[in-house]
Amino acid sequence: MEKRAKKLTALVFGIALSLILIGIIIIESNGNFELTIKEVMRDQVLHDLHQVSVFGIKAVNPGLISGFVVTAMILILSLIIRFAVIPKFTIVPGKVQLVLEQAVNTFDNMAKANSEKINGFLGAYIFAAGTYIFLGTLFELFGFQAVTTTGHIVTLSAPLSDINGAIMMGCLSYLVIMSGGVAGNGMKGIVRTLKEYSLPISMSFRLFGALLSGALVTELVYYYRNLSFVLPVLVGVMFTLLHAVIQAYVLAMLTSLFYGEVAEYAPKGHGTEEAA
Template identity: 30%
Template sequence: MDISIDFMLNGNTYTIQPEIVNVTIVCIVLSILGIIIGYKAKKADFRENPKGLLLLGEMFVETIENLVEATMGKANLGFVPYIGSLVIFLAVSNLLGLVGLKPPLSNYNVALAMALVSVTLMHVNNIRFNGIGGYIKGYFEPLGFLFPINVLGELSTPISMSFRIFGNILSGMIVTTLAYSALNSLSVFVTPFLAPALHAYFDVFSGLIQMFVFVMLTMININGAIGERTN
C-alpha cells in the first residue's frame, strides 16, 4: 500500500520515500480534522454540552493541559498547543502500521526533523525567558571549564531523541515483517490469528509508548532550559 513518488529534475531521477509521502498524508488529514473541529467549536452553543468530534477535541485539550501542568507547571500552559500537536501527530504516525503503511518515523529524516523542532523550541524559549546573557551563562555552569561538555551535551540532545524513537519504530517494523515471513512459512492459516497480537504490541503499545517518551523528553528539556517560572 505504500506509495513512493519519482520525479525528474535536471535529467536526474529523484524518489520521495513512502515515509515522506505518509507524513504528508498525516499532516493533511490532521489539518482537515483540526479545521472541522475548529469550525464546530465556533458554531457551538456554550449552553449545550459538546458532543461528537467537539467533545473528543475538548477531552483531548483538557488531557494535554493536565499533562503539561503536571510536568512543566501551570506557568507553562502556553506550550499546550505544541505539545498537543506533537502528541496527536506522533500517535497517528506511529499507528499507521495498522493500515499497512510505513510509520513516518521509521525514516530517520522525519525523526531528526521532529527532534530538531523540539530542540529549537527549547533554545528559543531559553533565550526568551533568560535573555541572551543568561542563555550563554548556562553553558558555563556550574563551572566554567565545563563549557565544552555542556556544548556537546546540547548537540547530542536532538541526536539522542531522534535515534530513540527512530530505532524503536524501525526495529518494531522489522520484527513484525520477519514474524510475518516466519508465520507464512509455517502456515498461511496461522498468520491471521497471530497478526493482531503483533500489531497490538509493535504498532499500538510500542508506538504509543515511544510517542509518550518523546513528548515527555520534549517537555523536560524545555522546562529545564527555561528554568522555574511562577507566572
C-alpha cells in the first residue's frame, strides 16, 4: 500500500514538473530586455542606471535601501526577541535561547581570545558587524523589489554588494581597530594602527568583491531563462549562504585580530625595534 502511494506521489510530482516545463517553453517570454547582460552587470557594479529615490530627497544605490530594510527587519526581530524571548530565558537553555547565546558567545569569545585586556566594545562591534553582514547577505535570497527613479523594478541586492556600504564597513572597522590602539597604548596605538594603512582598503574591497561576485553570478544566472532551473539552488547556496557565513566570520576575525594586536601593551623600546 505504501509503495503504491509513493509511486503515485512520484507520478504526480513528475507530471506537475513536466507541465511547468512545457508551459515555460510554450508561453513566449516578452523577450523585451531593455538592457543587455553587459549593461546589467555593469549596473550591478556601478549602479549608474538604476537608482532608488529615498523619500524623493536623493537617488541612492539599491544597496543602501537594502541596508535600511535589513536594519528595519533586524529592529523588528530584535524587539520581538527582547520582549518575547529573552524574558523567558531559563537556566537550562531551550533551542532559541541556545542559538542566541551561541551567537553572542561566538563573537564575545572571539573578542576575548584576540584582545585579552580590552574587549568589551570589540565584542559588541563584531557581533553587530557579523550580524549585519550575515543577515544582509541572506537578504538577497528574499528577492525584495524596489522601483527605480526611471520606473524600472529591481531586486534589492545585499547591502554590502554596494561599494559605498563595503567602504563604510571597512573604514569603520579600521576606526574601531584604531580606537582599540588608543585605549590600549594611547598615541602609540594610533601609530601602530596607521602602519596598517592598507587595512581599510583591503577590508572594504574584500567585502565588496566577495558579495559583488555573488550578486553578479546570480544576476547572470537569472538573466538567461535556460539557466534558471536547478542552477539557482547551487548558486544560492554557493554565493549567498557560504558568503554570508564566510564574510561575517572573516571581517569579525580580521577586526578582532588587528584590534588585539594594536591594543596589547607595548613595552618601552618595542616600537623602536619594530620601526628599525
